[in-house]
Amino acid sequence: MIKTTSIAIGSILTATTAMAATDISWWHGMGGRNGEVINEISQQFNDAQDQCNLTPISRGTYEEALSSGIAAFRSGEQPNILQVFDAGAATIISAEGATIAAEDLILEAGESFDREAFIPGVRGFYADSDGKFIGMPFNSSAPIMYYNTAAFEEAGVQPPETWEEFEEIAPALKEAGYLPLTASQLTWMMVENFKSRNNLQFASNNNGYDAIDGTEIMVTDEEQVMMFEKLKEWADDGLFGFYGAGWGDNLRPFEEGESAMWIGSSGSFGGLQQSMSDDFSAVFMPYWDGIEGAGTQSFIGGAALFAMAGHPEEENTCTAQFFTFLTSPEVQVYYHKNTGYVPITEAAYEMARDEGYYEEQPVAEIGIQQLQLDGGEWTSGYRMGFYPQIRTVMEREFNRIFSDEVEVSEAFEIIETEGNELLERFGRTASN
Amino acid sequence: MTLTHPSVSVPRRPFARLMRGLAAIGASEPQKRVQFDRPLTPWLFLAPQLAVVVIFFYWPSVEAVLSSFYIEDPFGFGATFVGMENYSDALTNARYQATAAFTAFFCVVVTALSLGIGLLLAVKADKVIRGAGPYKTVLISVYAIAPPVAGLIGMMIFDQHIGPITELFAFFGHDLRVGVNYWDTAIAVITISVWKQIPYNFIFFLSGLQTVPVSVREAALIDARSGWRRFRDIVLPLLAPTAFFLLIINITYAMFDTFAIFDVVVKDKPANNPMTLVYKVYLDGFKGNDIGGSSAQSVILMVVVAALTVVQFRFLERRVHYG
Numbered sequence: 001m002i003k004t005t006s007i008a009i010g011s012i013l014t015a016t017t018a019m020a021a022t023d024i025s026w027w028h029g030m031g032g033r034n035g036e037v038i039n040e041i042s043q044q045f046n047d048a049q050d051q052c053n054l055t056p057i058s059r060g061t062y063e064e065a066l067s068s069g070i071a072a073f074r075s076g077e078q079p080n081i082l083q084v085f086d087a088g089a090a091t092i093i094s095a096e097g098a099t100i101a102a103e104d105l106i107l108e109a110g111e112s113f114d115r116e117a118f119i120p121g122v123r124g125f126y127a128d129s130d131g132k133f134i135g136m137p138f139n140s141s142a143p144i145m146y147y148n149t150a151a152f153e154e155a156g157v158q159p160p161e162t163w164e165e166f167e168e169i170a171p172a173l174k175e176a177g178y179l180p181l182t183a184s185q186l187t188w189m190m191v192e193n194f195k196s197r198n199n200l201q202f203a204s205n206n207n208g209y210d211a212i213d214g215t216e217i218m219v220t221d222e223e224q225v226m227m228f229e230k231l232k233e234w235a236d237d238g239l240f241g242f243y244g245a246g247w248g249d250n251l252r253p254f255e256e257g258e259s260a261m262w263i264g265s266s267g268s269f270g271g272l273q274q275s276m277s278d279d280f281s282a283v284f285m286p287y288w289d290g291i292e293g294a295g296t297q298s299f300i301g302g303a304a305l306f307a308m309a310g311h312p313e314e315e316n317t318c319t320a321q322f323f324t325f326l327t328s329p330e331v332q333v334y335y336h337k338n339t340g341y342v343p344i345t346e347a348a349y350e351m352a353r354d355e356g357y358y359e360e361q362p363v364a365e366i367g368i369q370q371l372q373l374d375g376g377e378w379t380s381g382y383r384m385g386f387y388p389q390i391r392t393v394m395e396r397e398f399n400r401i402f403s404d405e406v407e408v409s410e411a412f413e414i415i416e417t418e419g420n421e422l423l424e425r426f427g428r429t430a431s432n
Numbered sequence: 433m434t435l436t437h438p439s440v441s442v443p444r445r446p447f448a449r450l451m452r453g454l455a456a457i458g459a460s461e462p463q464k465r466v467q468f469d470r471p472l473t474p475w476l477f478l479a480p481q482l483a484v485v486v487i488f489f490y491w492p493s494v495e496a497v498l499s500s501f502y503i504e505d506p507f508g509f510g511a512t513f514v515g516m517e518n519y520s521d522a523l524t525n526a527r528y529q530a531t532a533a534f535t536a537f538f539c540v541v542v543t544a545l546s547l548g549i550g551l552l553l554a555v556k557a558d559k560v561i562r563g564a565g566p567y568k569t570v571l572i573s574v575y576a577i578a579p580p581v582a583g584l585i586g587m588m589i590f591d592q593h594i595g596p597i598t599e600l601f602a603f604f605g606h607d608l609r610v611g612v613n614y615w616d617t618a619i620a621v622i623t624i625s626v627w628k629q630i631p632y633n634f635i636f637f638l639s640g641l642q643t644v645p646v647s648v649r650e651a652a653l654i655d656a657r658s659g660w661r662r663f664r665d666i667v668l669p670l671l672a673p674t675a676f677f678l679l680i681i682n683i684t685y686a687m688f689d690t691f692a693i694f695d696v697v698v699k700d701k702p703a704n705n706p707m708t709l710v711y712k713v714y715l716d717g718f719k720g721n722d723i724g725g726s727s728a729q730s731v732i733l734m735v736v737v738a739a740l741t742v743v744q745f746r747f748l749e750r751r752v753h754y755g
Contacts (some may be wrong), residue, residue, distance in 0.1 A: 022630060062699065063719045070721060074508045091721055095507040243592050244611030245701035252593050389720035399704030405615050425722070428512050429505040 021053040022172040024080040024311075024318045027072075029303070032141070033270060044334075045208040045325050047280030052318035060305060063388060065090065068341060069308070073098055073432075076270025078308040080319045083138065085303040087387045089126055090426075092306055093134050094212055094385060099306045100316065101128075102323060109320030114262045117327070121297050121371030122344045126304040128341070129209040129352040135304030136323045142298045142367040147284065149279040151260035159281075161228065162289040173260045181234070182241040183263035184250040186398050187391045188301060189285065191219065194227050194383065197287040198294040208383035213427045215384060217419040218411045223291055226308045229410045232401055240297045242402040245395040259363040265301060266367025269340035282366045298377040302341060333357075350402030372402040385426025390419045493734065500727035511724075518728035528712070528729075535687065535708045538622065540687040544628045547678060550633025551671075555663070558641045559633070568638065575631035579689060583696025586624030590697075611698065617705040621697050625690045632685075633678050640674035641667065672752045680744060687737070708732055 017357040030038055042056045058064040062085035063307075069082040070091075084092045092099060106113045115131065121142070140259050149160045151157055155176040157169040183189050195202040196351060197345030208215040233238035241259060243249035254262035255275045263285055264272075270281065276397040287294040296423040306318045306328075310368065325331060332348030335341060343349045349368055352358065384390060406414075440745065481660045500518050506526040522528045553571055560567055577585070589597045602645035610620045644667055652666045668675075691710055700707045701716060717726025 057701060063700075067718045067721065070506045095505060095509055097509055098507045242612065244609070244705075245703035246611055248699075249592055249611060256593070330500040386720060386722065389716070389722065393717065395701055395703035397613055397704070399614075403609075403704070405704075406612075425486070425503060425725075428503045428514075429510065429724075 005036060010312070021051055022318050023053050023055065024312045024315050026054060026056045026081040026083070026305075026322075027065055027069055027079040028083040029060060029062035029085065030083070031058065031061075034267075034339050037335060038214050040338075041326070041331060041335065045322055048325065049321070052321060054318070054322055062088070073308065073310075076310065078310060080311055080315055082306050084135065084306055085305055086125065086301050087391055088210065089135065089381075090212075090383045090387055093128070093383065094127070094426075097230075098309055099134065101134045102126075102307060103133040104307070105307045105316055106320045106323055109317045111320055111324045115135075117345050117347065117366065119342075119344060119346055119349060119372055120375055124377070126381075134254070136330050137265070137300065137344045138305045139267065139302040139335075139339065139369075140300045140325065140344050141265045141302040141341050142195050142370045143285045143301065143365045144265055144266050144370060145263050146254065146268075146272065146280050146282045146286065146363075147261045147279055148178070148254070148257060148259075151278075153166075153177065153258075155260070156344060157265055159283045160286055161283065163227075163286045164289050166286055167230075170263055172232070174238055175326065178260040179241045179253055179258055180239045181261045182243070182250045182253050182259045184265075185245075186231075186242075186251055187394045189263050190227055190231065191224070191394060192242045192375065193285060193298045193301075194378075195223065195300045195382075197296060198223065198286055198291045199296040199378050200224070200291070201378050202382045203384055207378060207381065207382070212385060214384045215423050215427070217384060217390065217416055219419070220409070220416050222289070223324045223372045225409050225412055226304045227288075228398075228401060228412070230389065232408060233385070235402055242398075244399060265334060265362075266342055266370075267340045269361075269363055269367075270338070271340075280363070284370045286365065292313070293376060295373070297373040297378045298370050299379070300371060329409045336364070340364065340367075343408045347427070350369070384419075384423060386422040389422050390415075391419045393422075400409045415424065438537070444595070447558065448576050456689045468507050493708045496605060496727045496730050498727075499723055501724075503724045506721040506723060518724050519732065522725065522729050522732065531709055534618075538618075538625075538706070538708060539686040539755070540689075541622055541681055542625045542629065542690070543679065543682040545622070546629035547633055547675070547682055547699060549626065550678075551637050551675075552635050554637035554641055555667075557638060572631045574628065575635070577643050578630065579628060579698055581690035582624055582628040583693040586620060586693070587699075588622075589695055590620040595749050611705065614704055614706055617697065621690070621693060621706065624693050624697070625686065628693070629705075630686055632750070633682065636678055637671065640671045644670050675751045676744075676749060680741075684739065707737075 014172045026038075026042065028035070028038055035101050038056050038058075038166060042054045045052070045054050057079070059068045062083075065082065066084055066088045069084070072078045082092075102114055113133075115133065122137040122140050123133075126137055143157070151173060152159060154176070155169070155172040157172045160166040160167075160169055162177075166181070173180040192202070194200075194397045200221065200223055203215055203217050205211045231240055231242075235242050235267065241253055243253075249340065251262060251264060251268075251303070253259040255265075257270070266282075269282075285298060287296075289295075305323070307316065307323075311319075323351050325350075327345055329345065329348040329351040330345075332343040332345060333352045333355070336343045336348065336352055343352055353365075394415050397406065397415050400406040401408055477711050481600075499511075501513060501515060503514050504511040557564065557568055557571065574582075579608065586596075590608070592598060592609060592611065595608075595610075598608045598610070599675065606618050608619075610616050630700070636650070648666060648670075649662070652662045656662050656665070673694070687708060688710055690708065691714070694707055694711045702711070707715070709729065713726050713729045716722045
């Protein structure tokens with residue numbers, strides 16, 4: 001009895017000590033292994049200090065995390081940290097007052113912040129047009145091209161660097177009995193990153209960074225239409241497989257050794273190691289040699305963390321401490337190795353390299369190398385409101401293209417028209 | 433009994449009673465008012481129910497109506513009053529019209545098929561003497577499956593790469609591409625939705641059939657040799673109240689409850705796949721964060737449902753004989 005009482009008192013005391021720490025919350029949209037890693041990192045943060053206690057909460061998918069974050073903000077119940085994916089960047093960044101710029105937050109908490117410490121590819125995407133970090137880059141990925149090593153040996157060809165080379169080698173792969181190429185999420189691969197890999201403008205107003213009003217999407221250019229005319233042609237010739245907008249449907253042929261190449265995320269690496277029975281490797285996502293100035297870096301994909309406004313100062317200080325903790329090389333390397341997302345700071349990249357990680361796992365380096373290629377005028381990012389809906393329009397039209405319901409040029413006219421209607425609508429939501 | 437006079441006492445006519453009850457709320461009948469000494473007492477009893485209705489139905493509805501007149505920043509910082517623009521935008525939008533047309537088509541097909549097949553199975557199961565229990569259990573068990581799970585099971589059998597139904601179609605020379613081709617996806621969603629709803633209709637039709645008195649059936653047997661005629665002239669009219677109830681339930685099911693099935697089948701990426709109006713409300717509001725546009729769509733949906741209810745009760749229920 002005495003023992004029970006003392007245990008009870010003990011646990012009350014522990015609880016009180018824990019309560020002395022400032023609680024902060026983190027809503028995210030990651031599941032599976034990636035979700036577990038988030039819990040591990042939070043635990044590491046809690047163990048490393050005793051002023052702050054971070055609780056991560058999964059809110060479903062990226063879109064659901066953003067929606068519930070918005071709903072919570074409207075009712076004054078917002079978390080301290082909200083994870084927002086690339087396509088939702090404009091939504092949260094345009095809502096000034098909903099967030100505290102990560103850079104301001106960290107400096108106000110008395111910590112140091114150096115933009116140059118981040119690898120070039122991640123600097124611009126979640127920053128304002130002056131380069132100030134609004135969101136804290138977190139899980140960052142790049143679209144890369146995985147290939148089945150055996151398929152290429154059988155066909156006696158080399159993985160292509162450019163789409164021109166792809167056209168040369170694809171028939172050999174087909175002859176060897178493979179479907180040469182599949183790709184997941186064509187919006188990300190063949191529009192957004194097509195733009196950045198080939199250094200082409202994506203939207204007016206400096207890709208949307210300079211202003212919300214008057215920003216128009218630019219997808220009816222000759223090059224963009226050509227990319228999809230080629231894809232359609234390849235699909236008709238049996239060189240490219242299209243299985244709809246679902247990520248997994250386009251990945252499966254590669255996992256089952258039917259397709260020789262698959263364009264996916266650098267973050268898919270961890271999953272592929274488990275699901276692929278054949279040996280695989282990866283190269284950069286191809287670009288068009290025929291387009292002048294092409295071969296530039298890709299946009300950063302994935303998501304960033306945003307510090308939500310409306311919290312007391314001590315909580316904001318904890319959030320800032322956590323952001324600093326996240327960018328430390330040790331945490332970055334841990335995250336990189338466990339998820340396949342790229343390290344976001346130069347120091348973390350060097351640390352992983354010095355540890356010899358890329359000699360063991362060369363594929364893990366492809367994404368970060370691609371993000372460190374030369375940048376161009378149009379490679380730092382894009383900022384368009386209602387962009388998740390614009391992606392939905394694209395996905396719809398892509399399905400129609402590959403079901404012979406619409407010509408490529410007409411499809412992109414529709415995307416541009418509907419996209420601009422959405423952008424115009426978004427301009428009217430803003431508080432101006 | 434004249435069906436045009438609902439005031440005639442018909443004990444097995446729940447809907448008519450409900451409507452009369454609703455009408456009585458507005459009418460001042462002094463007899464009824466004196467039943468409570470204190471005027472507050474009835475309200476006290478009503479309060480919990482009213483609170484639920486107000487909080488979970490009226491309040492959100494009013495909010496939806498209000499925000500449908502604005503184009504609003506998702507975080508609530510700013511809103512522009514646009515009058516009826518959200519409505520006219522939705523109604524004149526070709527995609528919205530196509531979605532509405534598909535929703536109507538989908539409701540008719542799913543309701544017709546699941547009612548038809550449910551009735552057929554119930555009639556046949558009613559005749560089974562040996563092993564009736566297990567037979568019925570097997571038919572009913574599907575009802576226990578939640579819509580998202582039904583969607584998942586459906587997606588396995590319709591999978592582009594490994595689905596057995598896809599292989600079946602391939603055997604007959606059709607390249608079934610659920611998720612890519614509009615009508616292929618429609619076939620999949622309709623099949624899964626119907627499959628999920630048949631057991632529900634089956635249970636109700638079966639219990640409806642069992643209330644048809646044996647004496648009536650035997651009397652009919654003397655009058656008509658044809659089983660189909662006996663079914664049409666005797667059993668079907670007696671089943672009409674059940675069928676009417678199921679009709680409403682099935683239309684509601686097709687319009688709203690199939691949401692999860694759509695969500696699973698299109699895997700979160702609608703692309704060019706067919707969808708219902710409810711799914712579009714979710715898509716624009718929750719994934720697109722367009723609160724004004726999505727609110728306008730949900731108000732349109734409310735109006736449609738209200739209109740549908742009125743039509744059903746005014747024109748269809750008159751034909752139903754409650755015995």
